[in-house]
Amino acid sequence: MIVDAAMNDLLRPTLYEAYHYIWPVKPDAANVTAERDADVLPIDGETVDVVGPICESGDYLAQDRPLPRVQRGDLLSVFTAGAYGFSMSSNYNNRPRAPEVLVDGDDFKVIRRRETYEDLVAEERV
Numbered sequence: 001m002i003v004d005a006a007m008n009d010l011l012r013p014t015l016y017e018a019y020h021y022i023w024p025v026k027p028d029a030a031n032v033t034a035e036r037d038a039d040v041l042p043i044d045g046e047t048v049d050v051v052g053p054i055c056e057s058g059d060y061l062a063q064d065r066p067l068p069r070v071q072r073g074d075l076l077s078v079f080t081a082g083a084y085g086f087s088m089s090s091n092y093n094n095r096p097r098a099p100e101v102l103v104d105g106d107d108f109k110v111i112r113r114r115e116t117y118e119d120l121v122a123e124e125r126v
Contacts, residue, residue: 007061
């Protein structure tokens, strides 16, 4: 499953083999279970690698992960990215950093905006 997030956004799975629960963001999808069982294949699911578009062998967020089927354009939530997600992120392959979003129950707030390509070249202009 190729997603638009990459190892430059969340390096922990590649660097430390860190596990981050991943689940589709769909109003009609099955609720996320409290135990977040990593081994249960959803009824309509498949076991996939969740990979980014950087084309490096370490560009993955999950390997051999049972997930419900998704379609192009569907959103996935990567849980517990935590404080190290942004601090370990980079602009590798000239990719702007993702925004940081704080989620508290049903509420959310963008606490760091998404970088733009203009941000990437700002220091090169004199």
